[in-house]
Amino acid sequence: MTQDQEPVRQRLLAEATRLFAERGFESTSVQEIVTAAGVTKGAMYHYFDSKDDLLHEIYGRVLRMQMERLTHFADGPGPLAERLHAAAADVVRTTVENLDDSKIFFRSMHSLAPDTYKSVRAERRRYHECFRDLVTEGQRAGTFRDDTPAEIVVDFFFGSVHHLGTWYSAEGPLSGAEVGEHFADLLLTSLRPDRPALPG
Amino acid sequence: MTQDQEPVRQRLLAEATRLFAERGFESTSVQEIVTAAGVTKGAMYHYFDSKDDLLHEIYGRVLRMQMERLTHFADGPGPLAERLHAAAADVVRTTVENLDDSKIFFRSMHSLAPDTYKSVRAERRRYHECFRDLVTEGQRAGTFRDDTPAEIVVDFFFGSVHHLGTWYSAEGPLSGAEVGEHFADLLLTSLRPDRPALPG
Amino acid sequence: MTQDQEPVRQRLLAEATRLFAERGFESTSVQEIVTAAGVTKGAMYHYFDSKDDLLHEIYGRVLRMQMERLTHFADGPGPLAERLHAAAADVVRTTVENLDDSKIFFRSMHSLAPDTYKSVRAERRRYHECFRDLVTEGQRAGTFRDDTPAEIVVDFFFGSVHHLGTWYSAEGPLSGAEVGEHFADLLLTSLRPDRPALPG
Amino acid sequence: MTQDQEPVRQRLLAEATRLFAERGFESTSVQEIVTAAGVTKGAMYHYFDSKDDLLHEIYGRVLRMQMERLTHFADGPGPLAERLHAAAADVVRTTVENLDDSKIFFRSMHSLAPDTYKSVRAERRRYHECFRDLVTEGQRAGTFRDDTPAEIVVDFFFGSVHHLGTWYSAEGPLSGAEVGEHFADLLLTSLRPDRPALPG
DNA sequence: GATGAATGAGCATTCATTCAT
DNA sequence: TATGAATGAATGCTCATTCAT
Missing domain, CATH: 1.10.10.60 (Homeodomain-like)
Known part of the structure; x- marks a missing residue:
């Protein structure tokens, strides 16, 4: 019941x-x-109330869930790099597990009523800021390179995450957890303090 | 005339x-x-012919242009890492310069007629494969790490590129070229062969 | 209770x-x-029973009340002109006191079920006939002019009464009783037996 | 064509x-x-543009026509009482000739969009004021009684006119012109300066 | 007496597209 | 080339009413 x-x-x-x-x-x-x-x-x-309301509810569900999980990892124990890696791998895994939500998120955002749109953007910004603070913290501590703005790093990483919906398939060779590990590795590697060995 | x-x-x-x-x-x-x-x-x-045709033309223009530029950089002179860096920075810069095209690309793809959709996907795949081949080439040569599949690296990077439309603003602090440099740096760094210094 | x-x-x-x-x-x-x-x-x-039934009840309440009052004045004591004046002033006063009923009456009549509609029209006709009989009586007695049909006089007067809802406001300068006096005066004056001093 | x-x-x-x-x-x-x-x-x-627009057009047509005719009679030659009589008879006649417009006018006014509603009310008010000025003029000149406010006289008369739609029928005994004559007579008679011969 | 979930028919409106000119 | 009147199917939504509880 x-x-x-x-x-x-x-x-x-x-x-x-x-x-x-x-x-x-x-x-x-x-x-x-x-x-x-x-x-x-x-x-x-x-x-x-309306078709819009249905969409609104879907956004609310996604936003609530993701913020809860990020907070859980960010506030967890362990070294910063480990927490960031875990949070990054987790958001990929949960995105894959709710791929429909992810597909809807960016494709249909402009269909929200102006006020709902604003509140979703604001909630999303809070999420990004929370993630960014982890990067900034590592940059201050010298764990991460600081020649790339933390903001850019976050946009770089979440671009990748949000686009999972356009290519990831459960029938493909990799599980969500595996993609999460790869993405988290790439993120953490790209944050290593020494410069890439670029010519010139 | x-x-x-x-x-x-x-x-x-x-x-x-x-x-x-x-x-x-x-x-x-x-x-x-x-x-x-x-x-x-x-x-x-x-x-x-139709409203769809208009959309189709927009996709054609984007695909043609991006493929041309990628080919130009991929086939250019210089070390592989340098060519990949240049191509990566360039696709970011041109994406920013044609941000409207980029916004349309993924949001409206599902509105294309099935056949057009397939041909756009195929063309896009060719583009990704071309980019991926550069990564694979570097992995074979030992220039790039090979514990992350080249496919994943490409999806990771292009996710970031395709999401520029959701956050980049010409009024923001960074030019398209600057974001391009940062993104290319992050990509190249993440491909460095040694593993990230993760605890544990 | x-x-x-x-x-x-x-x-x-x-x-x-x-x-x-x-x-x-x-x-x-x-x-x-x-x-x-x-x-x-x-x-x-x-x-x-239905939304219509609600409307039906409202009509019933109005019709019952107005007929009762008219009968009371028509059958009352005193000279005819006085009784007509009193009845006329009273219907204005009670209309103003129940202005919502009056607004509904004509605007929503066509929403009644056909049978209800007919019975309301019939009841209304009886009311008008009762009022008209007072006029006819005065015409026969020579108290009122008889060159205008009593029917027309009644329609003329009740048009004015029924339209109170479109302009009368409790916030305006006149009370319902005052408007009633004016309307009754106008009615009685217009019924005076001598012709208006029109040129030609 | x-x-x-x-x-x-x-x-x-x-x-x-x-x-x-x-x-x-x-x-x-x-x-x-x-x-x-x-x-x-x-x-x-x-x-x-909409169903409302259709209604709006109907109102515009009525308002334009009535105002034109009233102006024509008000500004015409002849003694005031004669002009008022002619204008009053004319508005009855034209109302009967366009009885559908008249039926719509008050019954559907509340269905107009708020702005349209306001503009229709304003136009209607101008019409009433124009008519009222004729009455006021006659009261000042002593042609008409002045113990009833001109405003009330106008509301009294136009209530009758606007309700023609609820009872007038082309199949009835009187033509529109005949009803117009009767109504105009009643109006002019009710404006005669001497008080009605009421008992008491 | 009273609830509120559910129905189903109907509503005003939009829109890509066609075609005679 | 280009117009714009006209189509017809579809859309989101409303609402009086019913009925199991």
């Missing part, structure tokens, strides 16, 4: 997530969502 | 690019495009 | 009256009515 | 007027209008 208390609402969210990821927010009709969820439009509008 | 042979066609493409980047393909109506270009719908349908 | 026997029912009628007057029958949703009354839809459908 | 230049637009306006008068603005669907006019919805939205 407890877990399927609102089966209709949950089913709607699940199908909406799947469809928005598959064909985009604008190209998914409310009719398709409710048909997939096996209910009528009226039921959807009983639980959600 | 040669360059403004078809000013209407060019104006339509330019305004479509701007609008698709601003509000997305699905949320831009043909009416908005033709109004912005100062022509009528009939004119648009004279030069383009 | 007697008067607040059905407080929910009364509250629903009161809020429905207010809302129908404010935005019209069609533009008021059942949800708005029940929210305003602080109950649920189920409660409304317990007391009323 | 000249008179049926926009037959579709005119047909849409004509059918909309008829249907709005018959069942009210809210109860008339766009589909019913376009079906009646023999076109498709797309055609309607080519000529009008």
Whole structure:
């Protein structure tokens, strides 16, 4: 009884997530969502204010989850480099595990109502800042190179993470955890304090 | 005469690019495009088969340009690391210079007709393979670490490049060329053969 | 106990009256009515058969009240002109006191079910006929001019009364009783047997 | 060619007027209008911005016409009482001739967008003021009684006019011109300077 | 008595596209 | 070349009403 208390609402969210990821927010009709969820439009509008509200809920779920996990790793024990590596590997793994959410995130952001858009951007910024602070801390301590702005490093890394949705496939050779290790290794390596041996 | 042979066609493409980047393909109506270009719908349908065709043309332009530039750097003179660095910095710079194209690329890909979609994916794959071959070549020569698959390195790097559109601003502190240098440095550093000094 | 026997029912009628007057029958949703009354839809459908039924009840209340008052004045003592003046002033005063009912009456009449519509029209006609009989009586007695059909006089006067809802405001300079005196004076004056001093 | 230049637009306006008068603005669907006019919805939205716009056009047409006619009579030659009588009879006659417009006017006013609503009210007020000035002028000159405010006289008279739509029928015994004469007579009589012969 | 989840038909509106001119 | 009237299918959404509880 407890877990399927609102089966209709949950089913709607699940199908909406799947469809928005598959064909985009604008190209998914409310009719398709409710048909997939096996209910009528009226039921959807009983639980959600609008199609936008459905999208809004999806964003909220993603943002909450990611922030919680990052905080957990950032505030954890162990050396800084290890914590950053763990956080980086984790965000890749969880992104892969919720690839539909990730596909939706950037592709459909502009479909949010202006206010929701702003609040999502702000929440995202807080997330990035939290991650950036780890880099800055390492730069101050001399653990990481500081000739590349921490901001750029974060944008560099999260660009990679956010694009997982465009190429990662569960049928491919690597698991999410494996990609996470690789990405985290690349990040940490690129932060090593000595300059690359570039000619010139 | 040669360059403004078809000013209407060019104006339509330019305004479509701007609008698709601003509000997305699905949320831009043909009416908005033709109004912005100062022509009528009939004119648009004279030069383009459909709204999809307009999008298709934009993709073609981007793909052609990027492939040309990559080939130029890949086939150029100098040591491999230098060529890869130059190509990496260049794709960032040109992406920033054509940020609208970049914003459209991934957000609107799913709006292409299935066949066009496939051909764009194929062309994109060729581009990535060309870039990847540079990495593989360096890994074989021992210039680059080989414990991370070249494929992953390329996906890692291009994720960063493709996400420039979500954060880069011409009003920000860094020029496209500067971001290009930073990104190329990060890429080359992450490819250095020795392992990162991770504890444990 | 007697008067607040059905407080929910009364509250629903009161809020429905207010809302129908404010935005019209069609533009008021059942949800708005029940929210305003602080109950649920189920409660409304317990007391009323339908949204139409709610409207029907409002009409019934108005018609009953107005007919009662008119009968009282028509059958009262005193000279005819005096009784007509009193009845005319009274209908203005009570209309102003129940201005919401008046606003609803003509604006929403066409929303009644055909049978209800007919019965309301019939009741209204009886009311007009009762009023008209006073005029006819005065015309026969020579108290009132008879070159204007009594029917027209009644329509003339009640047009004015029914339109009070479009302009009368409690915040204005005149009370309902004052407007009633003026209207009754105008009516009685216009019925004076001698012709107006029109040129030609 | 000249008179049926926009037959579709005119047909849409004509059918909309008829249907709005018959069942009210809210109860008339766009589909019913376009079906009646023999076109498709797309055609309607080519000529009008919205269903509201259709209503707006109807109001504009009525307001323009009535103001023109009133001005013509008010500024005409002849004694004041005669001009007022002519204007009063004319507004009744033209109201009867365009009874559908009249039915729509008050019943659907609240369906106009707030700004349109305000502008219609303002235009209506100007019309009433113009009429009222004629009454005031006569009161100053002693032609009309002045113990009833001119404002009240105008509201009294136009209430009657605006309610023609609820009872007048072309099949009835009186023509519009005849009703106009009666109404104008009643108005002028009620303005005669001597008090009605009321008992007491 | 009363709830509120769910229905299903209907609504105004949008829009890519066509085609006679 | 280019116009713009017209199409028709689809879209997001509303709402009076029902019914199991």
